[in-house]
Each structure stands twice: as C-alpha cells, then as structure tokens.
Amino acid sequence: xxxxxxxxxxxxxxxxxxxxxxxxxxxxxxxxxxxxxxxxxxxxxxxxxxxxxxxxxxxxxxxxxxxxxxxxxxxxxxxxxxxxxxxxxxxxxxxxxxxxxxxxxxxxxxxxxxxxxxxxxxxxxxxxxxxxxxxxxxxxxxxxxxxxxxxxxxxxxxxxxxxxxxxxxxxxxxxxxxxxxxxxxxxxxxxxxxxxxxxxxxxxxxxxxxxxxxxxxxxxxxxxxxxxxxxxxxxxxxxxxxxxxxxxxxxxxxxxxxxxxxxxxxxxxxxxxxxxxxxxxxxxxxxxxxxxxxxxxxxxxxxxxxxxxxxxxxxxxxxxxxxxxxxxxxxxxxxxxxxxxxxxxxxxxxxxxxxxxxxxxxxxxxxxxxxxxxxxxxxxxxxxxxxxxxxxxxxxxxxxxxxxxxxxxxxxx
Numbered sequence: 001x002x003x004x005x006x007x008x009x010x011x012x013x014x015x016x017x018x019x020x021x022x023x024x025x026x027x028x029x030x031x032x033x034x035x036x037x038x039x040x041x042x043x044x045x046x047x048x049x050x051x052x053x054x055x056x057x058x059x060x061x062x063x064x065x066x067x068x069x070x071x072x073x074x075x076x077x078x079x080x081x082x083x084x085x086x087x088x089x090x091x092x093x094x095x096x097x098x099x100x101x102x103x104x105x106x107x108x109x110x111x112x113x114x115x116x117x118x119x120x121x122x123x124x125x126x127x128x129x130x131x132x133x134x135x136x137x138x139x140x141x142x143x144x145x146x147x148x149x150x151x152x153x154x155x156x157x158x159x160x161x162x163x164x165x166x167x168x169x170x171x172x173x174x175x176x177x178x179x180x181x182x183x184x185x186x187x188x189x190x191x192x193x194x195x196x197x198x199x200x201x202x203x204x205x206x207x208x209x210x211x212x213x214x215x216x217x218x219x220x221x222x223x224x225x226x227x228x229x230x231x232x233x234x235x236x237x238x239x240x241x242x243x244x245x246x247x248x249x250x251x252x253x254x255x256x257x258x259x260x261x262x263x264x265x266x267x268x269x270x271x272x273x274x275x276x277x278x279x280x281x282x283x284x285x286x287x288x289x290x291x292x293x294x295x296x297x298x299x300x301x302x303x304x305x306x307x308x309x310x311x312x313x314x315x316x317x318x319x320x321x322x323x324x325x326x327x328x329x330x331x332x333x334x335x336x337x338x339x340x341x342x343x344x345x346x347x348x349x350x351x352x353x354x355x356x357x358x359x360x361x362x363x364x365x366x367x368x369x370x371x372x373x374x375x376x377x378x379x380x381x382x383x384x385x386x387x388x389x390x391x392x393x394x395x396x397x398x399x400x401x402x403x404x405x406x407x408x409x410x411x412x413x
Contacts, residue, residue, distance in 0.1 A: 158285065
C-alpha cells in the first residue's frame, strides 16, 4: 500500500445522488419513523418537515463549500480554509466528524437493522451486528465504484419498497381529507414541544447529505456535480419522508407504530406473507446500504485528514489494486461494531443528532465568515447570498440549544 496513490475518480452525478439517498434513507425512515411517532404522535409528518427545513438550510452551505473545496475530509478542510486553525480543524474532523458523528451514526443504523433481521431469524443481536459489519467492510474495501454501485442498486430497490408501502396503504391515504382536522396541530406549548422533540429525532433521518462531500475526490466534475447532487438528494428524501410518515400515522395506531422494532413491516398490515417477506428483506438491504455509506464516508474523512497531516500518515495508505484506504476502513468498521454492541438505538440517534447540529452550526458560521472576506471570490457554480449561511447558523444554533435543554431535563419530555 502507498500513501501517494490517488483515489479513483469514477463516480457520476446519478451515482452520487443514489449514494446520498442510500445513507439518508437507510439511516432514517426504515429505522426511526416509529421512534418519532412515539414522541410527536399524529403530528409526526410535521416533525419530519421541520427537520427537513433545518437540514435544508445547512445543506445549502455544504453545497457551496463542496463546490469551493471539493476534497475528502470535507468539514475539516472547510474549517482549515476559513479559520486557518489546525487544532480547530482536527477537532471538527476527528473528534466530531469521525469519532462521533460518522461512526456513531453507522452504529445507530446497525443497531436498527437487528430488529428487521430478527423478523426472519432469531439470532443474538451481537452476532447479527458483527456479521453485517464484516460483510460491509469487505465490500467497502473492494473498490469505490463497486461499493457505490452496490449502494446505488440497493437504494433504488429501497425507494421502490417505500412506494410499495404507500401503494399498499392507498385506502388509508385517501382518508386524509376526512382526518385532516385532527392532524393539524394546535398551537399549544405541549404540542409544539412534542413536534420539535420529534424533529430532533427525525433530524437524524436527514443526516447523510454531508456524507456525500467526503467522496469528492472520487466524483467526476465535483465542483459542478456535488452541489447539484446535495440539493436533489435532500428534495427527494423530504418528499419520501413526509409521504411515508403521513401513511404511517394514517394506517397504524401510534402506540403500535412506536413499539415496533420494524415499523415499516408493521405498516404492511394484513398483506400476504410474501409481501411482508419482500418488504422486510428490502428494508434490511436499505439499512445495510446506509451502514456501507457511513463506512465509506468516515474512512475517507480519516484518509483526507491523514493526507493533511492531521492524523497519523498510515491512515492515508491506499491499496494499489482496489485504490481504497484499507487501514482507515478497517479501523472505522471495528469502532462501529464496538459502539453498536454497547449502546441502544435511541441513545445513539439522539447523541448523533445533537453533535451533528453542533457541526452544522460551525459549518454555517464558517461559510458566512468566508463570504464576508473581501478577498473571497464568488463561487463559480453556486454562490449563495450572505444571509443564507447566517440564517442557517441562527436556526441550527437555536435548535441545538432547544434540544440541549430537553436532554438535560428529561422529565420535561
């Protein structure tokens, strides 16, 4: 293996979009819709919509920064280019983006996959988690084009499965006009707080667009393709999530939905066994897709930081045949497995959401400061008005403080 071999630039725009959809969809709707319903109740779609707005504001900042600095270790590079503080870049890139967000996020998804697999076979959770991580680590080390192609294929199947679930519940969706009055939330403090707390969990379901930036060195025409891919990915995801969450609360009692370890299988109801089996299997592949993308993304952050001298150089080792960072990939996978076995799903999701918001706050501030500098030239492919990152900074900060208050006061939830 060699530290001087470059990554292979072979990922097209459609592949980047499917890559992003894979990590967002796998990380979110297949795992957390029941958990959000347990907090927000029949107002769950509003939680997902609020989470989409908050994520969307920051996605715009990521889109411009990815066009300006299309390199691996995205967040760390953005901080370095803006503040020129190496220690700050290391904190953002390593202590948060790698050690917490990327790895904990993958552990969350892995944890969530166990319930779906146990629908078919009763194996210990630790054994299922270990087997999943080993298989996906081998796939991630195989090659970027191969692993992203697999992710793109499983993502396509996942979207079809979500549309099938909506179709199966068409009669319930048609009841929307009659049930609409009860779905409009009253403007009370209790209901507003439940929607916002639900959005805090639902926000995790939108994490993933930022993963896309870390394969920038393997994407064709990244300055053009990355911003476009981020925007399209988030738009498609939002439409799917709102539709599925609306279908869920119209089709299944909230208490049953919240208690299910495989909520989308629960949504199928009295469908034939083969349909339940098909949806269950697709759900497993969708969740595995999300784990795979997290392994790829996090190993690329570690690789990029090693190339920048922020972490030991051996993490930048690239296998001459597969052209993938093998040491970084194996290190990330081992840490994911340890966290998966150690912590429950909801704890991991809450922790990831809060710390992701902290990173998003810093990234929004970084772009705002960068755009205020007289020497900063307008971006060729995407140049946001200066108020956009400023407003995104304020929104993400307010949401983060709100969630911190409730995390420190669990009796208020």
